[in-house]
Amino acid sequence: MKIFIKNLSNAHLDEIMQIEALSYGEHHWSRDSFVSEIKSPISQYLCALNEQGKTMGYMGMWKVIDEAHITTLAIHPDYRNKGVAQALVISSVENCLEAKIKYITLEVRKSNNAAISLYEKFGFKSLGVRKNYYQDNGEDALIMWTENIFHENFQSLYNKNRKVLEDSGVEIISEQTIS
Numbered sequence: 001m002k003i004f005i006k007n008l009s010n011a012h013l014d015e016i017m018q019i020e021a022l023s024y025g026e027h028h029w030s031r032d033s034f035v036s037e038i039k040s041p042i043s044q045y046l047c048a049l050n051e052q053g054k055t056m057g058y059m060g061m062w063k064v065i066d067e068a069h070i071t072t073l074a075i076h077p078d079y080r081n082k083g084v085a086q087a088l089v090i091s092s093v094e095n096c097l098e099a100k101i102k103y104i105t106l107e108v109r110k111s112n113n114a115a116i117s118l119y120e121k122f123g124f125k126s127l128g129v130r131k132n133y134y135q136d137n138g139e140d141a142l143i144m145w146t147e148n149i150f151h152e153n154f155q156s157l158y159n160k161n162r163k164v165l166e167d168s169g170v171e172i173i174s175e176q177t178i179s
Helices: 010-027 031-039 084-098 113-121 152-167
Strands: 002-007 043-049 055-064 067-075 103-109 125-130 141-145 171-174
Touching: 002 084, 010 031, 010 055, 010 067, 031 043, 043 084, 055 084, 067 084, 084 103, 084 113, 084 152, 084 171, 103 113, 113 141, 152 171
Parallel strands: 002 171, 067 103
Antiparallel strands: 002 043, 043 055, 055 067, 103 141, 125 141
């Protein structure tokens, strides 16, 4: 399967809003939130498209000095467990390497085992908890961090995951500009 990674733009927002609703229910981000994020000079939002140009998922992060913070990641239910989330993480790591960013962080629901497993696969470790972080139900969030992504341990894990994904038949085609 070919996965095309592009910078998210206003042209993708109709499909993004569908994925948001399917992934997060009534407590999802608004269209205006995405428009603001796309315009922000510290933000990088990517979308993953299939060969027909359909949006399969997206991921966003903020870049501040030598750290990146993943703000959101969602995959359309029809494309989950097919390597789309991994392709987005790989592309985001490559962007961070290009931008000389050393660390990547995020918050994730304590109950979101699939997301936690994905992040742990890429070397993220839980280093704390934000109590009552999620407004919809007061659920705690795990705070996860990578080690320095330029270090050998992280690079080895990243390269292994990229190879496993490619060996499974997923081809990542980057058509984005790195900011």
